[in-house]
Amino acid sequence: MNSKVDDGDHKRRGYHDIGGMSAGPVAQTEHVLEPWEKRVDAMRVLLGDDKRKLLRADGLRNAIETMGENLYLELGYYERWMAAIIKVLTERGVLTREEIETRISAVSDTLGLEEVEPRPMPAAPSRETN
Numbered sequence: 042m043n044s045k046v047d048d049g050d051h052k053r054r055g056y057h058d059i060g061g062m063s064a065g066p067v068a069q070t071e072h073v074l075e076p077w078e079k080r081v082d083a084m085r086v087l088l089g090d091d092k093r094k095l096l097r098a099d100g101l102r103n104a105i106e107t108m109g110e111n112l113y114l115e116l117g118y119y120e121r122w123m124a125a126i127i128k129v130l131t132e133r134g135v136l137t138r139e140e141i142e143t144r145i146s147a148v149s150d151t152l153g154l155e156e157v158e159p160r161p162m163p164a165a166p167s168r169e170t171n
Contacts, residue, residue: 078119084126096129104128108163115161128163138165 074082088096104125105113116124130136149156 081119081123081126085122088126088130095133095135096126100129101125104163112161112163120160124161124163132166138162 085096085101087093089098089101101122105121108121108124108128112124113121127136127141131138131141
């Protein structure tokens with residue numbers, strides 16, 4: 042979704058709650074998942090399995106619904122999932138933003154990509170100091 046939707050009930054609805062709103066026709070075509078989309082889904086499954094228990098469906102949904110309206114509207118479906126995974130893993134201290142950026146850079150170098158188009162990410166968790 043590329044634009045903000047306001048049906049006059051915006052204050053009672055979350056920005057993510059667009060059910061029942063007029064948004065135009067829905068394309069009735071098959072969407073073949075890109076390899077990266079399949080990987081995002083696989084990460085979500087692995088992070089939520091009984092061994093890891095890091096990201097269950099409610100945690101993914103909460104991270105998506107609290108990422109902020111601008112980020113939510115800018116990202117596509119699996120981009121939101123990836124942003125939610127990043128948010129949860131950094132908030133829980135599993136990974137740091139620096140570790141994620143270092144890995145992105147390493148993969149980009151390995152693949153010989155000149156530049157990876159940066160995508161918006163959720164705000165980094167604040168570091169509390171005692």
